[in-house]
Amino acid sequence: MTTATATAAPTKKWGSGLFQGLQKIGRSLQLPIAVLPAAGLLLRFGQQDIHDKLHLPDKVTSVFATAGGAIFDNLPMLFCIGVAIGFAKKADGSTALAALVGFLVYKNVLTAFPVTDAKIQKGADIAATYNNPGVLGGLVMGLLGAVVWQRFHRTKLVDWLGFFNGRRLVPIIMAFVGTVMGVFFGLVWKPIGEGISHFGEWITGLGAFGAGLFGLINRALIPVGMHQFVNTVSWFQIGDYKTASGTIVHGDLTRFFAGDPTAGQFMSGFFPIMMFGLPAAALAIAHTARPERRAAVMGMMMSMALTSFVTGVTEPIEFTFMFIAPLLYVIHAVLTALSMAITWALGVHAGFTFSAGVIDYILNWNLATKPWLIIPIGLVFAAIYYFVFRFAIVRFNLPTPGREPEEEIEDLTKA
Template sequence: MSSASATAPRTPWYQGFLSGLQKMGRSLQVPIAVLPAAGILNRLGQPDVFGADGLGWNNVAKVLAGAGGALLDAGLGLPLLFCVGVAIGMAKKSDGSTALAAVTGFLVYFAVLRQFPVGCSAGQAYTAAGLFSGVCVTPGGTTTAAAYQNPGVFGGIILGLLSAWFWQRFHRTKLVDWLGFFNGRRLVPIIMAGVAIVFASLCVWIWPPIGDALNSFAHWMSGQGAWGAAIFGVANRALLVVGMHQFLNTFMWFQFGSYTTGGVTYTGDIPRFLHGDPTAGQFTSGFFPIMMFALPAAALAIAHTAYPQRRKEIMGLAVSVSLTSFVTGVTEPIEYSFLYVAPLLYVIHAILTGVSMGVTWAFGVHDGFSFSAGVIDYGLNYSLATKPLLIIPIGLVFAVLYYAIFRFAITRFDLKTPGREDEDVDAAIVKD
């Protein structure tokens, strides 16, 4: 049999599945990139900045708080951002029509869910107060805001996936001539309107047990206190290996728990913290010592253990990625520098991240971020945090631990971190 007629080996199903999950994990970064804007706007709108306790510009504070709150809203803002972001990230060669299909589907889904209130108690009657809201009215005329099924960001993610799939499947479809105006890209939003009706109807039926199960798991983890925070920290870094840490983050950071202030309810560790919930921060606080201090120390250890002829080059790289981690909380440049060439170091890193999460929570540190645990978020949210000063000594201790452990492991086990690759040895031998 010739090579031309030979059948190429089929890719195992699990590789395709893993690749899809990794692509989705990257897609989740698209809406998350909006969160710094949400966090800054929300922070500037707080009473101690532009509000009554700060500059006294109350109307300016209202504008800024409203703008940030819209992006962080658990019912509409965040789910819509995730819906559009995932749709754009998952569709091959997507364009504006993908986003339009996602928005169309989401608005239909959102409105359908609002037709089935769940918050009115016995003796109360539901009265619609517009398309997207309503009130529960007692016989005496007292009204309270109605509640609805809220799959939150999970609902947005699923609609984003559906939008991407239907766009890919139908964006080149040709209809009969008299329906030609609706060919291709114009057809997908229409399809998504129908898909969203079906999906919303299913959510009314199946979301309560699913939501209860997820909340039970999250409450169990939260109830473990420092141990729960530590488990989250280890799992977060472990899932980063395959690009799926955002799956875990999404529920804990944007869905779990609730906090009501000013008549508005916020869910998730991050929105709750940014709106003043003193109990929030369990699943964010411990990242500050790691991202601001520990990982830059690890980068320094890698530079110091590089071969002499590469040390200057690696030191320049280490300074760059360390500043990125310290200032912005973006750690992937450091982590990926040793993740695959020295996985032992990454195992140590994942465990110590869990330790940091547990230690900060055990010491009563409550801190959070809008994007990541860098010095920008640390300074911006300092007055919202509880015991934020403790992050500095805790971080310095972890910096010493990371530097000592990384340096010892690299030299003791001859790990091939940047600057210690085999070709450097050969070059050194030739030079001698």
């Protein structure tokens, strides 16, 4: 008989499971967001100024506009499917089908709870209006679809119901989940929606400070992978705009592309940072590398700088100093907030479908207000980033690329 006892499993810290779950949700949001560049391009080529410049036939312009509109109009459904696939472990086509079934049922059930009834008047009929949780509703249904799929996709039923085993069972369950969620949102969305609207009015009412606050929070959450939460709420939920056709769109990004002249508060200030600031920071990192490593680091950092300038993808640069030199990342977050505030205070209204790179900058020039100001603002921030980063790296001897201790380099070369 042994007296040895099994080693107790280490206990997880309180909230670690929740934190990891939120990180996973944040990562899953990247899949539906990735489709936005296609939507933006199609919608842009369907707008009147492009039609006039390129002398496109009316039918061609109409095709582009309706194609891009199809994606923007169905963003809640795309978020539902994308989040379900991204969140569920070992997801497959049945995960997407289950989420889609749940979403379609949920969306139709909402119409059983009209906010205002349809009216027939002389000369014009007024359609009924319904609660519209928008992208948030799609996100909830996608998460539920992923959870239900993971729980039931291997379930075995009795023999006479064997046809509905496993993956075939999940869409059936999701039909009932969609019914319940449709009733739930139909009954309780009004106060929730009003709360989001009031919050949106409050933060947009803060003007430049509100833009700066968003920029600070956005950058602060990138290290933990949760910045997509604030992006989703700000770009697709906050703010309302009624288009010429009478459709109401929500969110800073969707309002911008629908023609709202007041949109862009949560996007404009990223252009000076992504096109100018971070590329200058990359140059500072290369210049402060040790002489024998400077050429190699310069090549690496300049390729990252070009990526940031052209596409607005900044993570390659940010991850070179985010964890090994957190002081630089704090400086970067503060400067991003400052850029967001200054750009908005100067009346710049710009937007993007993918990110704040030169491609989106040029493509959406005619939709923006004072886009030319982004260049001088960006040049100022480029100088600030370069000199502040260079000073901080040298003054505090930060271990940025090319400045690692000799023993680390030896270990890497031996590996």
